[in-house]
Amino acid sequence: xxxxxxxxxxxxxxxQGKLVEYDVPEGSCGSVLDALDYIRENIDSSLAYYFHxxxxxxxxKTCILRIDGKPRVSCQTKLHENMTVEPLYKKxxxxxxxER
Amino acid sequence: xxxxxxxxxxxxxxGAGGAxxxxxxxxxxxxxxxxxVNKGSIPKSGATVMADSDLTLDGNSLNKMGFFGEPRxxxxxxxxxxxxxxxxxxxxxxxxxxxxxxxxxxKELIDWGIPVESSEERAIETAGYYxxxxxxxxxxxxxxxxxxxxMITDLLREGDRIVGAVGWDIVxxxxxxxxxxxxxxxxxxxxxxxxHSAGSRELSGDGIAMALRAGAEVSDMEFITFCANTxxxxxxxDGSLFTYILHFxxxxxxxxxxxxxxxxxxxxxxxxxxxxxxxxxxxxSYVSFKEKLEGKAGPQGGVFxxxxxxxxxxxxxxxxxxxxxxxxxxxxxxxxxxxxxxNPGVEVGPxxxxxxxxxxxxxxYRASLRGLFAAGESAKSPFGANRxxxxxxxxxxxxxxxxxxxxxxxxxxxxxxxxxxxxEAVVKKAExxxxxxxxxxxxxxxxxxxxxxxxxxIRDEEGLKDLLFFAERAKVDLADYGPTYSRLSYNYExxxxxxxxxxxxxxxxxxxxxxxxxxxxxxxxxxxxxxTDNDSWLKEIxxxxxxxxYGYSFQEVQQTYESAFRGKYGYFETVKKLLKLRSxxxxxx
Numbered sequence: 001x002x003x004x005x006x007x008x009x010x011x012x013x014x015x016q017g018k019l020v021e022y023d024v025p026e027g028s029c030g031s032v033l034d035a036l037d038y039i040r041e042n043i044d045s046s047l048a049y050y051f052h053x054x055x056x057x058x059x060x061k062t063c064i065l066r067i068d069g070k071p072r073v074s075c076q077t078k079l080h081e082n083m084t085v086e087p088l089y090k091k092x093x094x095x096x097x098x099e100r
Numbered sequence: 101x102x103x104x105x106x107x108x109x110x111x112x113x114x115g116a117g118g119a120x121x122x123x124x125x126x127x128x129x130x131x132x133x134x135x136x137v138n139k140g141s142i143p144k145s146g147a148t149v150m151a152d153s154d155l156t157l158d159g160n161s162l163n164k165m166g167f168f169g170e171p172r173x174x175x176x177x178x179x180x181x182x183x184x185x186x187x188x189x190x191x192x193x194x195x196x197x198x199x200x201x202x203x204x205x206x207k208e209l210i211d212w213g214i215p216v217e218s219s220e221e222r223a224i225e226t227a228g229y230y231x232x233x234x235x236x237x238x239x240x241x242x243x244x245x246x247x248x249x250x251m252i253t254d255l256l257r258e259g260d261r262i263v264g265a266v267g268w269d270i271v272x273x274x275x276x277x278x279x280x281x282x283x284x285x286x287x288x289x290x291x292x293x294x295x296h297s298a299g300s301r302e303l304s305g306d307g308i309a310m311a312l313r314a315g316a317e318v319s320d321m322e323f324i325t326f327c328a329n330t331x332x333x334x335x336x337x338d339g340s341l342f343t344y345i346l347h348f349x350x351x352x353x354x355x356x357x358x359x360x361x362x363x364x365x366x367x368x369x370x371x372x373x374x375x376x377x378x379x380x381x382x383x384x385s386y387v388s389f390k391e392k393l394e395g396k397a398g399p400q401g402g403v404f405x406x407x408x409x410x411x412x413x414x415x416x417x418x419x420x421x422x423x424x425x426x427x428x429x430x431x432x433x434x435x436x437x438x439x440x441x442x443n444p445g446v447e448v449g450p451x452x453x454x455x456x457x458x459x460x461x462x463x464x465y466r467a468s469l470r471g472l473f474a475a476g477e478s479a480k481s482p483f484g485a486n487r488x489x490x491x492x493x494x495x496x497x498x499x500x501x502x503x504x505x506x507x508x509x510x511x512x513x514x515x516x517x518x519x520x521x522x523x524e525a526v527v528k529k530a531e532x533x534x535x536x537x538x539x540x541x542x543x544x545x546x547x548x549x550x551x552x553x554x555x556x557x558i559r560d561e562e563g564l565k566d567l568l569f570f571a572e573r574a575k576v577d578l579a580d581y582g583p584t585y586s587r588l589s590y591n592y593e594x595x596x597x598x599x600x601x602x603x604x605x606x607x608x609x610x611x612x613x614x615x616x617x618x619x620x621x622x623x624x625x626x627x628x629x630x631x632t633d634n635d636s637w638l639k640e641i642x643x644x645x646x647x648x649x650y651g652y653s654f655q656e657v658q659q660t661y662e663s664a665f666r667g668k669y670g671y672f673e674t675v676k677k678l679l680k681l682r683s684x685x686x687x688x689x
Binding site for chain 1: 139140141144145149150227228229270271272300301302335336337340427428429430431432539541584585587588589590591592593595
């Protein structure tokens with residue numbers, strides 16, 4: 001398993017956001033986007049990140065997130081141990097979605 | 101009565117892929133106040149953003165623009181070739197328009213600044229995202245007002261007229277009302293309903309489904325193009341065209357799990373023509389899917405691309421000159437370099453790529469309801485039963501016409517304010533899907549598999565009936581499914597519930613038409629009717645919904661400019677006849 005820290009914030013409940021650690025299986029998750037998909041599909045279905053439209057293939061760039069402090073296209077960023085995934089911009093709407 | 105923010109405009113355009121953006125530009129240019137609403141972000145949406153776009157037009161016009169293009173080509177030859185590719189089911193008026201207007205649409209894109217990567221006999225090569233950037237820039241200049249991340253749930257209808265739509269703001273979690281004199285649907289296809297899809301994640305055919313629910317006609321719904329040789333892997337890379345292009349570049353055998361060269365089983369002439377042009381989508385998808393039906397597929401249901409190791413250096417050089425670093429438009433595929441030369445190879449197969457059918461339109465791209473227009477993939481295409489030339493050119497041609505027609509209509513029409521009760525009924529219906537229930541993704545997973553297996557590149561009566569039964573039951577069961585959490589802002593499961601309703605609607609429409617068409621034509625292949633019958637089936641199937649059931653009619657194809665050969669021939673024999681009818685112009689289209 002690979003550990004990944006993901007920023008969570010529910011505007012309807014939380015005063016402020018926090019990083020939550022998840023275990024995702026190695027192999028089935030090649031990219032950070034795959035890992036987020038895995039968490040949503042298997043651990044917490046409410047995880048919000050901008051993906052209702054993403055292409056998953058590096059073309060549309062709508063899945064850009066702050067990964068280990070730097071803006072990166074999440075579907076093209078290889079997953080490795082102890083990565084931190086945060087919203088791209090400061091004004092967070094929910095979880096990894098921020099005001100553009 | 102809740103109060104919703106209401107956005108008024110002359111023209112409302114739904115969908116911000118190439119067709120929607122081009123429609124919005126035409127509408128605004130014609131003097132109409134224009135609102136463009138899109139489920140995703142602008143301009144990163146739709147099938148367009150992922151298109152490896154070869155904008156097609158007749159080679160002579162291309163040559164005159166100063167590009168490499170075949171000067172011996174003509175509009176008539178281009179028309180004729182598209183007709184043969186479409187198995188003569190094309191709406192010849194729409195096709196005339198496509199052929200005649202393609203040069204203007206391509207030229208303006210070049211003038212607006214799209215980079216041209218290369219050109220061939222009948223096409224210039226560019227990327228879909230370049231087209232979107234340019235169209236967005238122009239649309240902004242023309243004063244189009246944009247709404248991002250808003251999913252339209254249903255159209256608003258007063259009498260026989262469409263007067264706007266209700267939208268759900270996905271990020272902020274609230275309803276919006278759009279009130280318009282004319283509405284253009286440009287929401288694209290419904291790739292999302294298939295296990296393997298070459299489109300981006302939002303393409304659930306919302307516009308076609310809501311038009312059906314509002315009572316509009318749809319046509320040619322049985323025709324679905326599957327791109328062949330797309331990458332198969334359990335990840336978000338599934339469905340990528342990287343391997344499709346790879347095979348186009350390299351050619352060579354395609355293997356099943358037993359190591360047999362599957363292309364060897366078919367007519368040599370058909371295979372050689374298919375592999376060297378974009379006929380490959382229809383033919384190789386059929387061939388690969390047949391292996392799957394015969395139990396000779398790989399673990400993901402696909403076939404394999406593998407290259408003889410003695411050619412390794414040469415091949416790598418060829419690939420790297422086209423895909424530097426094995427990167428395809430931002431996607432990393434360098435891990436395939438090792439797999440390509442080893443057994444069993446790289447697993448590939450058909451993915452849903454293009455929907456020939458859609459909202460039934462006249463040559464001015466108006467639909468069968470007043471105030472409603474459609475463009476791009478959500479409208480009926482000019483391509484008949486099989487598309488070989490570019491859909492990106494089509495989205496521009498139809499988008500421009502639909503936007504202008506909608507604007508002209510808006511000039512003569514009053515703004516009818518949607519009644520409160522009409523809005524309330526639509527919102528209430530959408531709100532029902534917010535009710536927590538069994539995880540909606542479980543139903544969605546079933547849908548994807550069922551539709552790919554039964555409405556894929558090969559169909560039969562038993563499978564289609566099974567699918568219709570499944571879809572009817574799923575529509576009822578849908579009431580028990582829903583989001584598993586109640587948060588309003590970015591509740592993807594709520595969005596998925598709305599999308600699932602739309603996908604089920606379209607599966608039903610498509611399977612109904614596919615069941616009615618008792619022959620094989622273009623990308624509609626029936627293993628139980630494995631022939632093309634030009635004596636009885638040169639007609640389109642038009643569906644319309646009333647009281648929750650489908651009515652259908654057959655519309656004879658008007659062969660105004662060119663007539664098809666008569667008779668009934670085996671499917672591959674027909675393909676061969678059509679390939680032989682091609683003009684003297686070479687190239688991929």
